[in-house]
Amino acid sequence: MKIGRLLIVALALALLAALFGFGLLRGSPDRDIASVLVGKPAPVFDLPLYERYQPEYGASFALADHVGKPMVVNFWASWCLPCYEEAPELQSFWSEYQDKGVLVVGVQTQDKDKRREGRDFIGRFGLTFPNVFDNDSQVSVNWGLYGVPETFFIDAEGNIVGKHVGPVTVEALKTNVEALLR
Amino acid sequence: MLEVQLGPLGSASVFIAFGLALYGAIAGSLGAMRRDARLQTSARLAAVAGFILATAAVVIMQAALLGDDFSVSYVANHSRIASPIWVKVVTMWAALEGSILLWAWLLSGYTALLAVTAPLSPLRPWAISIMQAVQVFFFAVVAFLANPFTVLPFPPLDGPGPNELLQNHWMMAVHPLLMYLGFVGLTVPFAYAMAALITRRPGTEWMAQTRRWTLTGWGFLSAAIVAGGWWSYEVLGWGGYWAWDPVENVSFMPWLTATAFIHSVQVQERRRMLKPWNVLLIITTFSLSILGTFLTRSGVISSVHAFGNGPVGPAFLGFFLLVTLAAFGLLALRWDDVKDRADLDSVVSREGSFLGVNILFVALTAAVLLGTFFPLIVEAVSGDKVTVGAPFFDQVTLPIWMLVFLLMGIGPLLPWRRAQQQRLGRNLLWLAGAFVVSGALAWLFGVHKIYPALTVALAGYNVMSLVLLLSGALVPRMRLTKQGFVRVLRSYAGESRRRVGSMIVHFAVIVVALGVAFSSGYRVDEQVKLDFGASAEFSGYTLTAVDRFMERTPQRISAGAIIDVSRNGKPITTLKPRLNLFGEAGRTVPTPAVYYTASHDLYLNLNSTVGPDSTFVVLRVVKSPLVTWIWVGGLLLALGTMYSLGGNRRTAPARAAAEAHEGANA
Numbered sequence: 059m060k061i062g063r064l065l066i067v068a069l070a071l072a073l074l075a076a077l078f079g080f081g082l083l084r085g086s087p088d089r090d091i092a093s094v095l096v097g098k099p100a101p102v103f104d105l106p107l108y109e110r111y112q113p114e115y116g117a118s119f120a121l122a123d124h125v126g127k128p129m130v131v132n133f134w135a136s137w138c139l140p141c142y143e144e145a146p147e148l149q150s151f152w153s154e155y156q157d158k159g160v161l162v163v164g165v166q167t168q169d170k171d172k173r174r175e176g177r178d179f180i181g182r183f184g185l186t187f188p189n190v191f192d193n194d195s196q197v198s199v200n201w202g203l204y205g206v207p208e209t210f211f212i213d214a215e216g217n218i219v220g221k222h223v224g225p226v227t228v229e230a231l232k233t234n235v236e237a238l239l240r
Numbered sequence: 241m242l243e244v245q246l247g248p249l250g251s252a253s254v255f256i257a258f259g260l261a262l263y264g265a266i267a268g269s270l271g272a273m274r275r276d277a278r279l280q281t282s283a284r285l286a287a288v289a290g291f292i293l294a295t296a297a298v299v300i301m302q303a304a305l306l307g308d309d310f311s312v313s314y315v316a317n318h319s320r321i322a323s324p325i326w327v328k329v330v331t332m333w334a335a336l337e338g339s340i341l342l343w344a345w346l347l348s349g350y351t352a353l354l355a356v357t358a359p360l361s362p363l364r365p366w367a368i369s370i371m372q373a374v375q376v377f378f379f380a381v382v383a384f385l386a387n388p389f390t391v392l393p394f395p396p397l398d399g400p401g402p403n404e405l406l407q408n409h410w411m412m413a414v415h416p417l418l419m420y421l422g423f424v425g426l427t428v429p430f431a432y433a434m435a436a437l438i439t440r441r442p443g444t445e446w447m448a449q450t451r452r453w454t455l456t457g458w459g460f461l462s463a464a465i466v467a468g469g470w471w472s473y474e475v476l477g478w479g480g481y482w483a484w485d486p487v488e489n490v491s492f493m494p495w496l497t498a499t500a501f502i503h504s505v506q507v508q509e510r511r512r513m514l515k516p517w518n519v520l521l522i523i524t525t526f527s528l529s530i531l532g533t534f535l536t537r538s539g540v541i542s543s544v545h546a547f548g549n550g551p552v553g554p555a556f557l558g559f560f561l562l563v564t565l566a567a568f569g570l571l572a573l574r575w576d577d578v579k580d581r582a583d584l585d586s587v588v589s590r591e592g593s594f595l596g597v598n599i600l601f602v603a604l605t606a607a608v609l610l611g612t613f614f615p616l617i618v619e620a621v622s623g624d625k626v627t628v629g630a631p632f633f634d635q636v637t638l639p640i641w642m643l644v645f646l647l648m649g650i651g652p653l654l655p656w657r658r659a660q661q662q663r664l665g666r667n668l669l670w671l672a673g674a675f676v677v678s679g680a681l682a683w684l685f686g687v688h689k690i691y692p693a694l695t696v697a698l699a700g701y702n703v704m705s706l707v708l709l710l711s712g713a714l715v716p717r718m719r720l721t722k723q724g725f726v727r728v729l730r731s732y733a734g735e736s737r738r739r740v741g742s743m744i745v746h747f748a749v750i751v752v753a754l755g756v757a758f759s760s761g762y763r764v765d766e767q768v769k770l771d772f773g774a775s776a777e778f779s780g781y782t783l784t785a786v787d788r789f790m791e792r793t794p795q796r797i798s799a800g801a802i803i804d805v806s807r808n809g810k811p812i813t814t815l816k817p818r819l820n821l822f823g824e825a826g827r828t829v830p831t832p833a834v835y836y837t838a839s840h841d842l843y844l845n846l847n848s849t850v851g852p853d854s855t856f857v858v859l860r861v862v863k864s865p866l867v868t869w870i871w872v873g874g875l876l877l878a879l880g881t882m883y884s885l886g887g888n889r890r891t892a893p894a895r896a897a898a899e900a901h902e903g904a905n906a
Contacts, residue, residue, distance in 0.1 A: 067565065067569050071564055071568075077613070135400075139313075142396055
């Protein structure tokens with residue numbers, strides 16, 4: 059009798075476990091919403107560059123001027139914690155790939171009037187790829203950002219071919235960019 | 241200045257609290273098994289020490305939040321320098337890691353209180369050990385899976401701030417706190433029920449010792465649900481307060497089973513019946529509260545309430561399965577001890593009505609459970625994605641609620657064991673009369689929808705039931721003592737707090753029911769486009785868009801419209817629905833403006849952005865009757881629960897005598 063009752067409890071629980079296990083493994087239904095921009099030309103922008111990049115790129119950076127080489131456009135903000143995680147990764151990727159004709163652009167966005175914090179962020183990680191400042195977050199709207207950080211991959215024709223949500227790693231950057239270089 | 245590293249300090253407190261809970265759980269059970277008083281005492285001391293350490297962790301978290309210490313990961317992820325102080329304080333429970341810390345802290349507080357105040361009994365050591373075992377899980381999550389005190393190698397200069405929806409209303413400071421106080425409060429009767437099973441003492445002892453805890457937990461949970469509804473009404477901008485969203489449902493289900501429980505324990509207290517049923521209900525209540533946390537924290541079911549996902553989901557699932565297996569398994573093993581020996585004398589009796597209302601509450605739970613999990617079940621079986629919305633829940637639950645109200649009126653009027661025909665007949669006549677008269681009045685005044693009309697009829701019926709209950713108790717006393725009504729009422733209310741408290745709660749339930757029935761049945765909802773300077777008519781009101789406005793505080797920017805509200809040419813009020821923009825992340829939160837009256841609310845929400853050069857504004861205008869009754873009813877319900885709990889503890893014999901009297905005088 060006791061065994062029978064225990065079996066019923068165990069069976070019911072096994073069913074529940076299977077159901078919820080399925081729910082967990084399936085992943086959240088709302089994650090990984092594909093960007094509608096993938097496959098379309100990247101929305102252009104022309105934004106002021108931070109001082110340290112001006113000798114090399116001029117006072118502002120226009121995306122349209124650089125179409126012709128694969129680009130990585132990374133959106134970040136000074137208050138965003140995962141951005142602190144990925145900044146060294148981006149820098150290390152950049153130092154390896156800038157000679158292969160790949161351009162990395164950082165866009166500080168959703169960070170109104172935080173120029174001082176932006177400078178501090180760039181200085182802390184010694185970012186040598188160009189970083190621009192999107193003060194009124196207009197570009198982040200045009201690019202359909204859900205949050206920061208997000209990283210877009212753009213081919214030599216200026217089309218968005220992929221998007222990475224959340225902190226990016228050197229491996230992820232390489233996988234995406236190698237496909238563009240081939 | 242000496243740098244105090246708050247992160248490691250906080251982690252250390254949590255680790256020690258975890259160790260103390262683990263020690264207490266083991267030492268307490270060993271002590272109970274070997275009847276070793278010293279081990280039992282050391283477990284109780286560990287409970288108190290654990291609470292002190294958990295308090296230290298909370299204080300450290302608060303210090304980090306208030307001091308903007310962004311080297312602490314939780315602060316960096318969820319706080320912001322510009323937030324006002326109250327927002328920083330409540331940021332502790334605005335996100336996952338902090339809210340689990342809060343839960344663990346409250347749990348350790350209840351355990352410590354239990355360790356200090358619970359009367360000595362064979363159940364106590366086991367109950368405290370079980371509370372500590374639950375603590376082990378929560379502190380393990382805080383320490384190992386979602387540690388809010390993790391130290392960041394590169395502390396940012398500022399953080400993003402808590403979720404905007406949560407900063408937008410002070411109610412968000414209160415709602416989660418009440419919810420956790422409710423869940424934690426209901427852990428106490430669960431722990432005692434388990435102790436009763438372990439020690440094979442399934443009598444009334446475990447309930448008698450946890451009655452106050454159960455009621456406290458239930459009261460907090462009720463208040464939390466009403467508070468959550470009010471928050472949703474004031475913040476979400478659709479003019480409603482309940483959407484049958486999975487996250488709402490999972491807080492509602494433990495409330496339903498807990499409500500069933502507080503009714504059915506009385507049957508066991510009085511008639512020694514429903515023993516296995518009570519154990520089953522309290523296990524289910526506790527399991528459902530853990531299950532709810534799993535669902536809301538794992539992304540298993542999609543919901544508008546986005547909480548972060550993470551490793552916590554599987555942990556809560558594991559804990560839910562473990563608790564359920566252990567608790568139901570133990571019940572299965574002890575079934576022969578727990579089984580009832582008495583039988584129902586008659587269905588028409590107090591215990592019969594309690595049983596009926598229990599079945600209804602379990603049916604409600606089953607309906608909500610099915611509706612909530614149905615999409616997941618379908619997806620697991622066939623891969624199709626379906627949603628179950630409000631129409632399902634309304635259709636299934638409304639008829640059950642009507643039956644609940646029916647029993648709520650008649651139940652307290654029935655005596656225990658068996659009703660006498662004559663007395664019952666007279667009471668039924670009064671009740672039926674009140675039902676018909678109030679239903680007919682509602683119909684005459686234009687309430688022609690079935691559920692609102694039925695609710696009015698049942699409200700009249702229930703008020704009559706309360707009148708009969710009170711007069712049944714007071715009139716004989718007045719005759720006996722020759723004292724006036726007020727004096728007798730006062731002495732009765734002082735002596736029979738439990739009875740009077742339950743009357744207040746039942747009355748509050750009627751008030752809430754009327755509010756829900758009318759606000760959902762007779763709501764008018766329109767979209768109005770207004771040029772600035774122009775006016776529009778809406779349901780007896782004249783709305784004039786006077787101007788736009790913009791306000792800036794360090795934490796947010798508000799932009800909105802100034803709307804003058806008048807009625808028959810007389811100005812009534814000025815409402816300022818707005819959009820609030822918090823922080824840099826650029827998320828705007830529409831913030832409705834509400835004109836509250838006792839009979840209906842006028843609710844304005846912006847449906848368009850308002851800038852310096854806007855020439856018009858689009859408003860969502862909602863008029864819903866009796867919404868305020870829900871909040872007032874909720875408050876009344878909390879007060880009734882408090883009344884029932886309050887007062888001096890009577891000596892045991894005096895209490896027994898008074899309760900015997902309470903039972904008999906219906």
